[in-house]
Amino acid sequence: MTEQATSKVAMDKIVSLCRRRGFIFPSSEIYGGLSSCWDYGPLGVELKRNVREAWWRMMVQERDDMVGIETSILMHPQVWVASGHVKAFHDPLVECKCCHVRWRGDEIQTAACPTCGGELTAPQQFNLMFKTFMGPVEDHASVTYLRPETAQGMFVNFENVVNTTRRRLPFGIAQMGKSFRNEITTGNFIFRSREFEQMEIEYFVKPGTEQKWFEYWLEERFNWYVRLGIKKEHLKLREHCKEELAHYARGCFDVNYLFPMGWAELEGIASRGDYDLKQHSTCSGKGLDYLDEETKERYVPYVIEPSAGVDRSVLAFLCDAYDEDIAEGEQRVVLRFHPLLAPVKVAILPLSKKEHLAALTKEVYADLRKSIVVQYDDTQSIGRRYRRQDEIGTPFCVTVDFQSLEDKTVTIRERDRMDQIRVPIAELKKTLQAKLSGEDFLVLPPGGKFWKTAEITEKQSVKGA
Ligand code: ATP
DSSP: OOOOOOOSSOHHHHHHHHHHHTSEEETTGGGTOOTTOEEEOHHHHHHHHHHHHHHHIIIIITOSSEEEOOOOSBOOHHHHHHTTHHHHOEEEEEEBTTTOOEEETTTOOSSBOTTTOOBBOOOEEEEOOEEEESSSOOSGGGEEEEOSOSHHHHHHTHHHHHHHHOOOSSEEEEEEEEEEOOOSSOBTTTTBOSEEEEEEEEEEEOTTOHHHHHHHHHHHHHHHHHHTTOOGGGEEEEEOOGGGOOTTOSEEEEEEEEETTEEEEEEEEEEEETHHHHHHHHHHOOOOOEEOTTTOOEEOOEEEEEEEEHHHHHHHHHHHHEEEEEETTEEEEEEOOOTTTOSOSEEEEESSOOHHHHHHHHHHHHHHTTTSOEEEOOSSOHHHHHHHHHHTTOSEEEEEOHHHHHHOEEEEEETTTOOEEEEEHHHHHHHHHHHHTSTTTOOOOGGGOOOOHHHHEEOOOSTTO
16 A cells, blocks of 8 residues: 555544434434444435435436436345345354454454454355345245345346436436445444445447546546545545456456545446346346447447445535634534535524524515525524534535514525625515535546546555555
8 A cells, every 4th residue: 555645533423412412323322222233313315315416417317328326225045146235245253162252364464353353253154135035934045145246237227227218328227225235344433234225327338449438437436526525635535456356357447535534435336238128138038239320220328336335425424614713712523514515504593592583584484495405593692603504514604694674684604614695675585595506515536527537546466555
């Protein structure tokens, strides 16, 4: 590893902020929690929805070459035989003969148990899929699996989508949803859990054009994080070496982020060839080839798959947004979220609780909440209220003060610069909407262009770098 950079925030600060302000709680907490499962609280659910929404908008709705679907979590068990998951979705498991703690064999560096120093068993292959049963009888015939990825839902619907939308190559199918993996080791907060959410694209291309599209998607996905405010120096593309490639992959890069525990995978982008469509075609007996109307050729398309995690993205956006600075002589914690991601966009604050001030503030609030996610807060001093909003990443605070009663103007305070402008109430909604559209916050590299693969790739042959 050549990389010396370290994250500027410790994980325990993120975990405690999330707990304290209602972003993320341990699952079933009153029963002592359930290891590696998490519940999103009132602010967390808004943040997570905004991440999904930004992905769906930019990857599906703003493009001509993409359609979305939503497939079921339970699929025909043969899907997982065809995809190779029943045979090959394994991690090496070692167990301590002394304390019986289990570890992922490829993640521990020592020959002895990291907990007690005891002797470890030889690695056994452990299948990561959760098995379950369909129907009331728990027999072999009714065994199925909770999906370990959403991708297979796109492959088995390839023909349905082509026939119903008359799409021509290249085009992609996208979906987001829950996936489940019985991970041997979990941890680092929401980074690795057994139930998580993915945002995946299967982008189908003509064989022979896959390298061009692979590079296109590396840039497109890397820049998605940059556009939403993640600092470029906290991201890199890492190429998988041959031994690391999954059974289906011809090439794979990870988008790695500098998490508090070090560089780790945020998203995987794989060139999967025609493996999946061919496998499903063979196992189902249904031809899944494509008629190229221009050349009249029939072929099985190749696939590029950008596969991102919602929860890992949420964690990366939280870590990157976290900052501490001095405001009005006091230390403050601030989440510098891009406005598209901020759970609350605008806080509406009366300067005091005086009745006539409250009435005008509530009028402003009632009008804005129809089109903007706003929060009303009239408790404690105005300074304390600004701090509370900074800590949850609210980009703007609107304050109604005594001057507002006289001239029908209010102030807008900006979270990062902490400056204030005064605007007429009549123009407030339009002004806020323009600010929230994100132009003020759009992070562009020098020269105004986005990053090219050559500038963001670091070739490495060591797993986990
Ligand atoms: P890792 O090597 O970290 O286990 P992976 O290479 O197995 O990840 P993929 O199969 O490429 O992961 O899944 C695509 C994305 O789904 C990952 O980049 C990650 O964002 C997310 N993801 C995968 N497993 C988990 C998990 N256990 N918890 C949270 N997110 C996950």
